[in-house]
Amino acid sequence: MSTVLSIQSHVTVGSVGNSVAVFALQRLGVETWGLPTVVLSNDNARPHVAGPSLGADQLRAIVDAMEANGVLGQVDALLSGYLTAETAEVIWETADRLRELNPKVLFCCDPVMGDSGTGFYVPPEVRDFLGRRAPGRADILTPNLFELEALTGMRPSSVQQVVAAARTLVAAGTATVLVTSVAAADLPADQVHMVAVTAESAVLVSTPVLDAHFDGSGDLTAAVLLAHLLAGEELAAALGATAGSVHAVLAETVRLGRQELALVQAQDQLVSAEPAPTQSLNTLMSAPSAPSRAGRSS
Structure with a gap:
C-alpha cells in the first residue's frame, strides 16, 4: 500500500483541499496523511469564512516531528494544493527531505492559483512562487x-496548442502534466476535457458537461490521478479512470442537488465507475503549432 502526505487547505464544511483529497485517496486504497496549510470553516463559496493559517515554523515543526518519529520515510508521494506565501517554501523543503529518504517519492503539485471567469484567487507572491518553483521540481x-x-505565459486556443504549452513544463523537468478544464476551438463545447502530457505522449479524455459549478473538483482530480499512477497504471488508463470517477461524483452531486461534492454518497462510484474513453493525440502533435505568447500573469 502506498502512503501519501497531502499538504493543502482543510475546511470543516465542504469538499475542497484535504477535505476531499484525503478521503478520496483513502477510499482508493492509499494511506493518506493530511497536513493543512490553512484551517477554515468552509470554502469561499459561502459568504462567511473564518480560520487560521499555519505559519512556516508550525508546518516545519510537524514535518520535523514526523521525521523524528521515523515515519517520514514511509511516504511514497507528496501531494500539494492550496498554499500560502509563508508556507510555500516549506512544502518544497519537505519534497527535498522526502527525496533524501526515498529517491522514488513522487511530488504531485496542483498549482492552485485561479480559474477562468473568476481570475486569480491567490496573492502575487504565491503565483510568482509557483511559476518559478513548480515546473521541473514537481514530477506531476x-x-x-x-x-x-499563468505558468507558461502562453494562450493556447486549440488542443494542439494546449499540448505544446504543457510540453514547455515537461521540458523544464516535470514528467507529467495534466491540464484540466480544457476549452479549445477544436473541441466540443458540450463536453469537459482534460489533456495529459508527457515527453512521449499526449492523451485527451472528455466527459459530458454538467450544468453546475463544482468547488473542489480540481482537488479531487489531482488526488484520484495520483492514486492511479501510484498503482502503476499507464497514463492513458490512469486518465480514463480518473475522468470516469470524477464525473460520477459530480453527476451524483447534481442529482442530489448538493452545494458541496457528494463524495461520501458517491464513494462507491468513485471506486467502481466505468473509465472514460481516451484518445491519443500523438498523431495530431506530429505537426507543430506554437501557442501565442503573452506576459506572465504573476
Whole structure:
C-alpha cells in the first residue's frame, strides 16, 4: 500500500483541499496523511469564512516531528494544493527531505492559483512562487487551463496548442502534466476535457458537461490521478479512470442537488465507475503549432 502526505487547505464544511483529497485517496486504497496549510470553516463559496493559517515554523515543526518519529520515510508521494506565501517554501523543503529518504517519492503539485471567469484567487507572491518553483521540481503538475496559461505565459486556443504549452513544463523537468478544464476551438463545447502530457505522449479524455459549478473538483482530480499512477497504471488508463470517477461524483452531486461534492454518497462510484474513453493525440502533435505568447500573469 502506498502512503501519501497531502499538504493543502482543510475546511470543516465542504469538499475542497484535504477535505476531499484525503478521503478520496483513502477510499482508493492509499494511506493518506493530511497536513493543512490553512484551517477554515468552509470554502469561499459561502459568504462567511473564518480560520487560521499555519505559519512556516508550525508546518516545519510537524514535518520535523514526523521525521523524528521515523515515519517520514514511509511516504511514497507528496501531494500539494492550496498554499500560502509563508508556507510555500516549506512544502518544497519537505519534497527535498522526502527525496533524501526515498529517491522514488513522487511530488504531485496542483498549482492552485485561479480559474477562468473568476481570475486569480491567490496573492502575487504565491503565483510568482509557483511559476518559478513548480515546473521541473514537481514530477506531476495538474493545472487547469487558466493556470497553465499563468505558468507558461502562453494562450493556447486549440488542443494542439494546449499540448505544446504543457510540453514547455515537461521540458523544464516535470514528467507529467495534466491540464484540466480544457476549452479549445477544436473541441466540443458540450463536453469537459482534460489533456495529459508527457515527453512521449499526449492523451485527451472528455466527459459530458454538467450544468453546475463544482468547488473542489480540481482537488479531487489531482488526488484520484495520483492514486492511479501510484498503482502503476499507464497514463492513458490512469486518465480514463480518473475522468470516469470524477464525473460520477459530480453527476451524483447534481442529482442530489448538493452545494458541496457528494463524495461520501458517491464513494462507491468513485471506486467502481466505468473509465472514460481516451484518445491519443500523438498523431495530431506530429505537426507543430506554437501557442501565442503573452506576459506572465504573476
